Amino acid sequence: MTDTLLIRNVRPAGGASTDVLVRDGRIAAIGAGATGGDTSFDAGDRLMIPGLVEAHTHLDKSFWGMGWHKHTAGPALIDKIETERRNRREFGIDADRQSGRLVAQMVKLGTTHIRSHVDIDTETGIAGIEGVMAMRERLKDVIDVEIVAFAQSGLLIRPGTLELVDRAMALGAEIVGGLDPCAVDRDPKGHLDAIFGLAEKYGRPLDIHLHERGEMGAFSMDLILERVRAMGMQGKVAISHAFCLGMPDIDHVRRLIDDLAKERIALVTTAPASSPAPAVMACLKAGIVIAGGSDGVRDSWNPYGMGDMLERATLVGLRNNFRRDEEMELALDVCTYQGAKVMGIENYGLEVGCTADFVILPGETICEAIVERPADRTVVKRGKIVARHGELTQPIA
Amino acid sequence: MTDTLLIRNVRPAGGASTDVLVRDGRIAAIGAGATGGDTSFDAGDRLMIPGLVEAHTHLDKSFWGMGWHKHTAGPALIDKIETERRNRREFGIDADRQSGRLVAQMVKLGTTHIRSHVDIDTETGIAGIEGVMAMRERLKDVIDVEIVAFAQSGLLIRPGTLELVDRAMALGAEIVGGLDPCAVDRDPKGHLDAIFGLAEKYGRPLDIHLHERGEMGAFSMDLILERVRAMGMQGKVAISHAFCLGMPDIDHVRRLIDDLAKERIALVTTAPASSPAPAVMACLKAGIVIAGGSDGVRDSWNPYGMGDMLERATLVGLRNNFRRDEEMELALDVCTYQGAKVMGIENYGLEVGCTADFVILPGETICEAIVERPADRTVVKRGKIVARHGELTQPIA
Incomplete structure (x- = not known):
C-alpha cells in the first residue's frame, strides 16, 4: 500500500478535468498540477464520483x-x-x-x-x-x-x-x-x-x-x-x-x-x-x-x-x-x-479532507454514467486502489 | 457469407447441450453429432435464445x-x-x-x-x-x-x-x-x-x-x-x-x-x-x-x-x-x-425449419441470463454471424 496517490486528469462530480492528490487515505489536494504521490495514474478525463x-x-x-x-x-x-x-x-x-x-x-x-x-x-x-x-x-x-x-x-x-x-x-x-x-x-x-x-x-x-x-x-x-x-x-x-x-x-x-x-x-x-x-x-x-x-x-x-x-x-x-x-x-x-x-459516515465526499473513497469511471456526464453503468470502474478505498478498470486488484472473496 | 454453419455444444432455450446445424439461413438440424457446415464453432455449453x-x-x-x-x-x-x-x-x-x-x-x-x-x-x-x-x-x-x-x-x-x-x-x-x-x-x-x-x-x-x-x-x-x-x-x-x-x-x-x-x-x-x-x-x-x-x-x-x-x-x-x-x-x-x-414474424423460434435468428450467450439458466445480461453475446441473423462475443463482425452504423 502506497501512502500517496496522484490521479491526473480526472473530473470530480463531472466537472472540469483536474488532478487529485490522495495522502494517508484522504483527499489531500485538488487542482491541476498537484504534485507528489508514490504512485500516479492518468484517468484520461474520466469522471470521479464518491464511493x-x-x-x-x-x-x-x-x-x-x-x-x-x-x-x-x-x-x-x-x-x-x-x-x-x-x-x-x-x-x-x-x-x-x-x-x-x-x-x-x-x-x-x-x-x-x-x-x-x-x-x-x-x-x-x-x-x-x-x-x-x-x-x-x-x-x-x-x-x-x-x-x-x-x-x-x-x-x-x-x-x-x-x-x-x-x-x-x-x-x-x-x-x-x-x-x-x-x-x-x-x-x-x-x-x-x-x-x-x-x-x-x-x-x-x-x-x-x-x-x-x-x-x-x-x-x-x-x-x-x-x-x-x-x-x-x-x-x-x-x-x-x-x-x-x-x-x-x-x-x-x-x-x-x-x-x-x-x-x-x-x-x-x-x-x-x-x-x-x-x-x-x-x-x-x-x-x-x-x-x-x-x-x-x-x-x-x-x-x-x-x-x-x-x-x-x-x-x-x-x-x-x-x-x-x-x-x-x-x-x-x-x-x-x-x-x-x-x-452517519464522516468525511464523506469529494472535497479536500474527505476520506479517499471514490470511483473513477467513463462518462461524458454523471447522467451518462448512470444510464450506461460502465463496467470499467476504478475504485479507491481509503486511498488504496481496490479495483482497476472493473477488476479487483486483490482477490477478496 | 457461408451457407452452412455448425454450432457445437449449445443449449437451446437452456435445455441440454446439443449441436445445431444452420443451412441456407434456417435451422436445418438439432442434435448431438449433427454434421456438415463450412464453418463451425464450439459454443462451450452457452445458452441459445431466439433473436x-x-x-x-x-x-x-x-x-x-x-x-x-x-x-x-x-x-x-x-x-x-x-x-x-x-x-x-x-x-x-x-x-x-x-x-x-x-x-x-x-x-x-x-x-x-x-x-x-x-x-x-x-x-x-x-x-x-x-x-x-x-x-x-x-x-x-x-x-x-x-x-x-x-x-x-x-x-x-x-x-x-x-x-x-x-x-x-x-x-x-x-x-x-x-x-x-x-x-x-x-x-x-x-x-x-x-x-x-x-x-x-x-x-x-x-x-x-x-x-x-x-x-x-x-x-x-x-x-x-x-x-x-x-x-x-x-x-x-x-x-x-x-x-x-x-x-x-x-x-x-x-x-x-x-x-x-x-x-x-x-x-x-x-x-x-x-x-x-x-x-x-x-x-x-x-x-x-x-x-x-x-x-x-x-x-x-x-x-x-x-x-x-x-x-x-x-x-x-x-x-x-x-x-x-x-x-x-x-x-x-x-x-x-x-x-x-x-x-407477424413467420418461422420464428428455435425449432428445425425456423429462420436462424438467435443469440448465444453465457448463463446457467435462462433466468440467470436475464438477471446478468452478459455483454458476451454471439448473434446470428438469417444464418450469418453478425456479432461475436459482444462485438459486431462488420461495422454497420
Missing part, C-alpha cells in the same frame, strides 16, 4: 457464486420467510463465505460502504452475525460494513429471538433492526417497545423494515413517530421500504412526510417497480434523508441483482420518472451522499 | 453516438413533443444516420427484429420515414425493421399531417400509427376514423400509442374495440403502452382485458416503473399477445436505455414482480415470442 453507498442489503444470505437456484417461493411474505429458512439448511449458506463473495462483487462495482441487515432467528441463532463480523474483519481494508441485528422471521412471535438480538447487539452489531410490527409480529406495540428498548439499552440507532402498505403501514409509522418523539431519538431512526408512503391518499402521505422530516427519521428505498414506494423528490424537498439499497441480491427473496449501486441509481431514476439531468443526479445522490447521511 | 424482438422503439430520433444532451423538457406530454421538434432542428438529427447507429447497438445485443415508430409531422414531413427506409435497405442483411407511420405531434390538430401519413403508407410503411385520440388530437372519433380509414385503404395493421390513463384511456380503448369489431380487424391492431390497464378499478380492467382478448388486439409494453401499466400475467392468462419494447432510447423523451431487450426482460420482470423461474421466463417471452407474434 457508492449500499444502505440496505442482506449480505449473509446471498447465493452469489453458488450457481443458479430455482425460485419456488410463493408471493406471500410468510412463504418467502419460510422458504428462506429451509434454503439456508438445504443449500448450506455460510454467512462468512457468502457475504464475502457479495462484497467482492459490490467493491468491484464501486461500493465503499454497506449497511447489511443480518438474519437472527431461533434456528440459526446469531451465526449470521458472527459470519458477517468475521468477513468484515477479514475485509476491513476494502469495505466498511455496518451490521443491523435483524429478526427476519419475527421478533416476538418466535420466543427466544429477542434475546438473540440482544446478544447480537452486545457482540457489536451497530443497529437494532425491526420488521413489520403489525404484519409479521402481530403486536405492533410489543414489537416497537422491544426494539426501541434495545436501542436505548445499547445507545444505538434503529433501522426498521416496513413493508406494510396503506393505512396499516401508516399506523405502524405513527407508532414509530410517537416513540421517536417520546424518547428523543430524532436522527437515530431509519425506515426501510416504507411502501405505505406510496399509498393513494396523498393528504395522508403528505402529513406523514412532514412528520418524518420533523423527527428526522430517514428512509431507505430500493425504488421497487412493482410496489408503492416513497416519492424520492417529495421526500428530499421535505428535507428527509432518503438513501438507496439493493435489498437482497440473488437470494431466496430476490433472484435479481448485480450488487450495483449505479444500476440502483438507474432504477431510482426510472421509478421516480427522473428524466431531467438535475433529477437524474439526485438519483445518484440517493446512492451516495444520502446513504452516507443515513449511515 | 430478441424490439416491438416498440423510435429509431429515427435517438441521440445515440451524438454525445450527451442535457434533458430539459418539462413533465407534460406536450413539453416533450415540442422540445423534440426543436431538438431535431438544433441538433441535426438525421434519421438515416441515427437509426443506423441505434440498430448497430441493438444488433450487437441480440435484437434481430425491430418495429420502429417513425415521426411524421408538418415540419419534418416524411424525411424520417425516408431516412429509416434508406437505413433498412442498407442494413437488410443484419436486421428486419418494420416501420410505423407515426404522427408524433398529432394527426388532426396539425393540418396536413394526415396527408403525410397517407404518403408514408403509399411509400411502403407497413403499419399505420395512432396517438392518444383524446389527449393529443382532442378528437377521438376523428382521430380513430382517420387511422382506421388509412389502415383499410392500404390493407395494413395499426399500432396505436395510448398513454391516456384511467377512464379516458379506457374510453379510447373502447372506441378502438368498436372499430375492430365493426371492421373485422381482429388480429390486426396493437395498442402500445395502454397505461389505462393499470388503473385501480380492477373490474373495469378485467372487462377491457376480456374484450381485447376477444378482438385479438395485441399490447406492447415497456413495463414502465413510474406509471400504471398492463399486468403481463393477467394479459397472458387472458390470451392477449403482449410484447415488449424499449420505446425511445436516448432521445428527447427518454435519457435512459442501452437498446437491450434482455435488460427489458429484467424490467418486465421487476415491474410485474416476477420472481419464480417460470415467471421470469415469461418476461423473456415478452421480448421474444410475444414480439414475434405482434410483428
Whole structure:
C-alpha cells in the first residue's frame, strides 16, 4: 500500500478535468498540477464520483457464486420467510463465505460502504452475525460494513429471538433492526417497545423494515413517530421500504412526510417497480434523508441483482420518472451522499479532507454514467486502489 | 457469407447441450453429432435464445453516438413533443444516420427484429420515414425493421399531417400509427376514423400509442374495440403502452382485458416503473399477445436505455414482480415470442425449419441470463454471424 496517490486528469462530480492528490487515505489536494504521490495514474478525463453507498442489503444470505437456484417461493411474505429458512439448511449458506463473495462483487462495482441487515432467528441463532463480523474483519481494508441485528422471521412471535438480538447487539452489531410490527409480529406495540428498548439499552440507532402498505403501514409509522418523539431519538431512526408512503391518499402521505422530516427519521428505498414506494423528490424537498439499497441480491427473496449501486441509481431514476439531468443526479445522490447521511459516515465526499473513497469511471456526464453503468470502474478505498478498470486488484472473496 | 454453419455444444432455450446445424439461413438440424457446415464453432455449453424482438422503439430520433444532451423538457406530454421538434432542428438529427447507429447497438445485443415508430409531422414531413427506409435497405442483411407511420405531434390538430401519413403508407410503411385520440388530437372519433380509414385503404395493421390513463384511456380503448369489431380487424391492431390497464378499478380492467382478448388486439409494453401499466400475467392468462419494447432510447423523451431487450426482460420482470423461474421466463417471452407474434414474424423460434435468428450467450439458466445480461453475446441473423462475443463482425452504423 502506497501512502500517496496522484490521479491526473480526472473530473470530480463531472466537472472540469483536474488532478487529485490522495495522502494517508484522504483527499489531500485538488487542482491541476498537484504534485507528489508514490504512485500516479492518468484517468484520461474520466469522471470521479464518491464511493457508492449500499444502505440496505442482506449480505449473509446471498447465493452469489453458488450457481443458479430455482425460485419456488410463493408471493406471500410468510412463504418467502419460510422458504428462506429451509434454503439456508438445504443449500448450506455460510454467512462468512457468502457475504464475502457479495462484497467482492459490490467493491468491484464501486461500493465503499454497506449497511447489511443480518438474519437472527431461533434456528440459526446469531451465526449470521458472527459470519458477517468475521468477513468484515477479514475485509476491513476494502469495505466498511455496518451490521443491523435483524429478526427476519419475527421478533416476538418466535420466543427466544429477542434475546438473540440482544446478544447480537452486545457482540457489536451497530443497529437494532425491526420488521413489520403489525404484519409479521402481530403486536405492533410489543414489537416497537422491544426494539426501541434495545436501542436505548445499547445507545444505538434503529433501522426498521416496513413493508406494510396503506393505512396499516401508516399506523405502524405513527407508532414509530410517537416513540421517536417520546424518547428523543430524532436522527437515530431509519425506515426501510416504507411502501405505505406510496399509498393513494396523498393528504395522508403528505402529513406523514412532514412528520418524518420533523423527527428526522430517514428512509431507505430500493425504488421497487412493482410496489408503492416513497416519492424520492417529495421526500428530499421535505428535507428527509432518503438513501438507496439493493435489498437482497440473488437470494431466496430476490433472484435479481448485480450488487450495483449505479444500476440502483438507474432504477431510482426510472421509478421516480427522473428524466431531467438535475433529477437524474439526485438519483445518484440517493446512492451516495444520502446513504452516507443515513449511515452517519464522516468525511464523506469529494472535497479536500474527505476520506479517499471514490470511483473513477467513463462518462461524458454523471447522467451518462448512470444510464450506461460502465463496467470499467476504478475504485479507491481509503486511498488504496481496490479495483482497476472493473477488476479487483486483490482477490477478496 | 457461408451457407452452412455448425454450432457445437449449445443449449437451446437452456435445455441440454446439443449441436445445431444452420443451412441456407434456417435451422436445418438439432442434435448431438449433427454434421456438415463450412464453418463451425464450439459454443462451450452457452445458452441459445431466439433473436430478441424490439416491438416498440423510435429509431429515427435517438441521440445515440451524438454525445450527451442535457434533458430539459418539462413533465407534460406536450413539453416533450415540442422540445423534440426543436431538438431535431438544433441538433441535426438525421434519421438515416441515427437509426443506423441505434440498430448497430441493438444488433450487437441480440435484437434481430425491430418495429420502429417513425415521426411524421408538418415540419419534418416524411424525411424520417425516408431516412429509416434508406437505413433498412442498407442494413437488410443484419436486421428486419418494420416501420410505423407515426404522427408524433398529432394527426388532426396539425393540418396536413394526415396527408403525410397517407404518403408514408403509399411509400411502403407497413403499419399505420395512432396517438392518444383524446389527449393529443382532442378528437377521438376523428382521430380513430382517420387511422382506421388509412389502415383499410392500404390493407395494413395499426399500432396505436395510448398513454391516456384511467377512464379516458379506457374510453379510447373502447372506441378502438368498436372499430375492430365493426371492421373485422381482429388480429390486426396493437395498442402500445395502454397505461389505462393499470388503473385501480380492477373490474373495469378485467372487462377491457376480456374484450381485447376477444378482438385479438395485441399490447406492447415497456413495463414502465413510474406509471400504471398492463399486468403481463393477467394479459397472458387472458390470451392477449403482449410484447415488449424499449420505446425511445436516448432521445428527447427518454435519457435512459442501452437498446437491450434482455435488460427489458429484467424490467418486465421487476415491474410485474416476477420472481419464480417460470415467471421470469415469461418476461423473456415478452421480448421474444410475444414480439414475434405482434410483428407477424413467420418461422420464428428455435425449432428445425425456423429462420436462424438467435443469440448465444453465457448463463446457467435462462433466468440467470436475464438477471446478468452478459455483454458476451454471439448473434446470428438469417444464418450469418453478425456479432461475436459482444462485438459486431462488420461495422454497420
